[in-house]
Amino acid sequence: MTTPHADPPPRDPLESFHAIIPAGGAGTRLWPLSRRDRPKFLIDLDGSGRSLVQQTWDRLLRLIPAERIHVVTGAAHAAAISEQLPDLQHLLVEPSARDSMPAIGWAAAVIHATDPDAVVGSFAADHVIGDDEAFAAAVREAAALAAAGLVATVGITPTTASTAFGYIESGDPLDIAGAPHARAITTFVEKPDSATAEHYVQTGRFSWNAGMFVTRTAVLLDHLARLQPTLHAGLVEIAGDADALARVWPTLTPIAIDHAIAEPVSREGAMTVVPGTFSWNDIGDFAALATLRDSDAGAVWIDADGLAISDDDTVIAVVGLHDVVVVRTRDAVLVTTREHAQQVKQVPAALKAAGRENLV
Amino acid sequence: MTTPHADPPPRDPLESFHAIIPAGGAGTRLWPLSRRDRPKFLIDLDGSGRSLVQQTWDRLLRLIPAERIHVVTGAAHAAAISEQLPDLQHLLVEPSARDSMPAIGWAAAVIHATDPDAVVGSFAADHVIGDDEAFAAAVREAAALAAAGLVATVGITPTTASTAFGYIESGDPLDIAGAPHARAITTFVEKPDSATAEHYVQTGRFSWNAGMFVTRTAVLLDHLARLQPTLHAGLVEIAGDADALARVWPTLTPIAIDHAIAEPVSREGAMTVVPGTFSWNDIGDFAALATLRDSDAGAVWIDADGLAISDDDTVIAVVGLHDVVVVRTRDAVLVTTREHAQQVKQVPAALKAAGRENLV
Numbered sequence: 001m002t003t004p005h006a007d008p009p010p011r012d013p014l015e016s017f018h019a020i021i022p023a024g025g026a027g028t029r030l031w032p033l034s035r036r037d038r039p040k041f042l043i044d045l046d047g048s049g050r051s052l053v054q055q056t057w058d059r060l061l062r063l064i065p066a067e068r069i070h071v072v073t074g075a076a077h078a079a080a081i082s083e084q085l086p087d088l089q090h091l092l093v094e095p096s097a098r099d100s101m102p103a104i105g106w107a108a109a110v111i112h113a114t115d116p117d118a119v120v121g122s123f124a125a126d127h128v129i130g131d132d133e134a135f136a137a138a139v140r141e142a143a144a145l146a147a148a149g150l151v152a153t154v155g156i157t158p159t160t161a162s163t164a165f166g167y168i169e170s171g172d173p174l175d176i177a178g179a180p181h182a183r184a185i186t187t188f189v190e191k192p193d194s195a196t197a198e199h200y201v202q203t204g205r206f207s208w209n210a211g212m213f214v215t216r217t218a219v220l221l222d223h224l225a226r227l228q229p230t231l232h233a234g235l236v237e238i239a240g241d242a243d244a245l246a247r248v249w250p251t252l253t254p255i256a257i258d259h260a261i262a263e264p265v266s267r268e269g270a271m272t273v274v275p276g277t278f279s280w281n282d283i284g285d286f287a288a289l290a291t292l293r294d295s296d297a298g299a300v301w302i303d304a305d306g307l308a309i310s311d312d313d314t315v316i317a318v319v320g321l322h323d324v325v326v327v328r329t330r331d332a333v334l335v336t337t338r339e340h341a342q343q344v345k346q347v348p349a350a351l352k353a354a355g356r357e358n359l360v
Numbered sequence: 361m362t363t364p365h366a367d368p369p370p371r372d373p374l375e376s377f378h379a380i381i382p383a384g385g386a387g388t389r390l391w392p393l394s395r396r397d398r399p400k401f402l403i404d405l406d407g408s409g410r411s412l413v414q415q416t417w418d419r420l421l422r423l424i425p426a427e428r429i430h431v432v433t434g435a436a437h438a439a440a441i442s443e444q445l446p447d448l449q450h451l452l453v454e455p456s457a458r459d460s461m462p463a464i465g466w467a468a469a470v471i472h473a474t475d476p477d478a479v480v481g482s483f484a485a486d487h488v489i490g491d492d493e494a495f496a497a498a499v500r501e502a503a504a505l506a507a508a509g510l511v512a513t514v515g516i517t518p519t520t521a522s523t524a525f526g527y528i529e530s531g532d533p534l535d536i537a538g539a540p541h542a543r544a545i546t547t548f549v550e551k552p553d554s555a556t557a558e559h560y561v562q563t564g565r566f567s568w569n570a571g572m573f574v575t576r577t578a579v580l581l582d583h584l585a586r587l588q589p590t591l592h593a594g595l596v597e598i599a600g601d602a603d604a605l606a607r608v609w610p611t612l613t614p615i616a617i618d619h620a621i622a623e624p625v626s627r628e629g630a631m632t633v634v635p636g637t638f639s640w641n642d643i644g645d646f647a648a649l650a651t652l653r654d655s656d657a658g659a660v661w662i663d664a665d666g667l668a669i670s671d672d673d674t675v676i677a678v679v680g681l682h683d684v685v686v687v688r689t690r691d692a693v694l695v696t697t698r699e700h701a702q703q704v705k706q707v708p709a710a711l712k713a714a715g716r717e718n719l720v
Contacts (some may be wrong), residue, residue, distance in 0.1 A: 337680050
C-alpha cells in the first residue's frame with residue numbers, strides 16, 4: 001500500500017492578476033449630472049456614497065492588492081482620480097483619447113515589462129455591480145482561462161431583452177481546470193433590435209458584453225502583434241521608453257478592444273466566456289439610473305411618478321406627469337421621460353453648438 | 361335769432377375718482393414663483409420689469425394722481441408694498457384677511473370721511489391688462505355711471521369660452537351721459553362648465569367678471585347699510601376711529617364684494633356693466649402665464665415644447681415632452697403640464713402638511 005500523495009495545491013488564478021481600469025467616456029446621456037470635467041465615473045451616481053470608479057476600485061481590492069490595480073485616464077481627470085483613489089499606485093495618463101485598445105494595451109505592455117507572466121483583466125470604471133462575490137467567482141474562472149492561453153470575457157446573464165448592449169453567443173463547454181462554467185464564444189453581435197434581443201434571451205445562449213476582458217499580457221501582445229502590428233509596435237515602444245509617449249501616442253490606431261481583439265480572436269476560436277450571474281448596470285442613461293436609485297425623499301408627486309434628483313438639496317415637485325425624469329444641478333435642470341432617456345445626449349451637443357461650453 | 365348758448369362743459373368723471381387696490385391672495389397655483397411671503401402681486405410675473413401691483417399702480421396713475429390711490433394689504437406684505445410703490449400715500453394694513461368686502465369697504469369708508477362726493481373703483485393688484493387706453497376709457501364710463509348713483513363694473517369681453525371665470529350677463533342699454541356703452545346687468549353667474557361657457561360667448565351678452573367695481577362711496581355705504589348692516593357699522597366705526605381697528609376688524613363679516621354687493625344689487629336692477637375690450641389676464645395658473653410670457657431664451661428643447669422659467673439664470677433643458685411647464689427657483693423645481701396647471705396648488709398644500717413651511 002503506497003502512501004497516498006496529495007495533489008500539488010492548485011495555483012491561485014489571481015496570483016499574477018493585474019486589473020486595468022480604463023476611466024474614460026463622457027456620459028453625455030447623463031447630463032447634467034455627468035459633465036465634461038466631471039464624467040460619470042467620478043460621480044456617486046447611485047447614491048452609495050462612493051463614485052463609480054471608487055466602487056470599481058473597492059470591488060477589485062477584494063481580489064488583489066492595490067499595487068496591482070492600474071487606472072488609465074485622460075489628463076483632464078488625472079487629478080480627480082488621484083484624489084478619489086488615494087491608494088492608487090499606477091496611474092497612466094493618456095495624452096489624448098484613442099479609444100479602449102490603446103489604453104488597455106498600454107497598461108498591459110507596461111505590466112508585461114515587469115511581469116511577463118501577468119494576467120490582466122480590464123474593467124470599466126463606470127459600471128455598477130450588485131454582487132461582489134459572484135463577480136469575484138467569475139473573474140477567477142476567467143483568470144484560469146487566461147492562464148491556459150485563452151482570452152476570456154465575463155458575459156452578463158441577461159435579465160431583460162435589452163437593445164442597449166452588444167451580445168455574446170456562447171458555444172460548447174470547455175474543459176479547463178478552475179473554469180467549470182466556461183464556454184467557447186461563437187460570435188460577438190452588435191446591439192440588436194428588440195425582436196432579435198427577445199430571441200437571444202430565449203435561447204439561453206446569449207449574454208451581454210460588459211467589456212470585461214481577461215488574458216495573459218503575453219497572449220494579448222501576441223494577438224496585437226498579429227492583428228494590429230503598428231499599434232503593437234507603438235505600445236511596446238511607449239512601454240519601454242516613457243519619453244516616447246508624447247511622440248508616439250498620437251500615432252496609435254484609435255480602436256476599441258472589441259474590434260481589435262475580441263471579434264477577430266473569437267473567429268479564430270480562441271475567445272471564451274464565463275457567465276456573470278451578478279446584477280450589472282452600465283448606467284447608460286437615466287432610464288438605467290432609475291432602476292438603481294430612488295428619487296429624493298423630499299420630492300413631491302401630485303398625480304405623478306418617476307425619478308427626481310436634486311444635487312443641491314432643493315425640492316422637486318411634479319404634477320400630472322408619469323415616468324418623468326427631473327434632474328437639478330447647481331446650474332441646470334433636465335426634464336425628460338424614461339422613454340426619451342437616450343436622447344438626453346442631444347442637450348450637451350446643443351449647448352456646445354451654441355457656444356455655452358460652461359454648461360457642457 | 362337767439363345767441364346759441366354752449367352747454368356747460370361736462371364734468372370730468374374722474375374728478376373725484378379714487379382707486380382702491382386690494383392686494384391679497386396667495387397665488388398657490390403659481391408656486392414656486394409665488395410664495396406666502398412673496399405673493400403674485402409682488403412679482404414681475406410677465407417679465408415686464410414691474411411687479412403686478414406696480415403695473416396696476418402705473419395704469420391708475422395715468423388716470424388720477426398718486427394721492428387718490430389707496431392700497432389695502434396684509435401686515436406681512438406692507439413693507440414690500442411700500443418699497444415697491446415709493447409714491448404711495450395711502451396704505452391700509454389689514455390686521456388679518458377678511459375677504460374683499462371688508463378691505464374695499466374700509467378704504468371706501470376712509471375716503472368717504474374726507475370726500476363725501478368721492479367715486480371709488482376697486483382693481484385687483486395682480487391682473488395684467490394689455491391696453492391702458494381702452495382700460496381708461498372703460499373706467500371713465502364706469503365713473504360716469506357711478507356719478508349717476510349706479511354701481512358699475514367693467515366686464516371683460518371674452519376671447520375664449522373660459523371656465524375659469526365668473527360671467528356677467530348684460531341686458532338693456534342705458535342712457536347715461538358719458539357712458540355710451542353701458543348696459544344693465546341681468547345676472548352674475550358662477551364659473552360655468554365648458555358647454556355653458558361656449559353658449560355664453562356665442563350669445564354676445566356675457567362678459568368675464570374681473571372684479572372691477574366702480575361706485576360713489578355714499579352709494580356703496582348705503583347698500584352696505586341695507587345689505588350687511590353689522591359690517592357697515594364696523595367699517596364706519598374703524599374709519600372714524602383708527603384705534604378701534606384691532607378690536608373691530610376681527611368681528612367684520614368675511615365676505616367677497618361680489619356676494620355682498622354685486623349680486624344682490626344686480627337683482628335690484630342697479631348694477632351696470634361697461635365692456636372692457638382690452639386684453640386681460642388674471643394669471644390664475646401657469647397655463648394663463650404661458651399665454652403672457654416666453655420661455656427663457658436659453659432653454660433647450662429637444663423634441664419638446666412648453667414654458668420654461670428659471671429665476672436664477674440657470675439652463676432648463678426638456679427632452680421628449682410637450683406642453684410642459686418647468687419652473688426653477690433658488691430652492692425648488694416645479695414640473696407640470698398646461699393641462700394640470702390648476703393642480704399646482706396641491707404642492708404648497710403638501711409641503712405645508714409635511715411641515716416644510718420654508719418652501720410654502
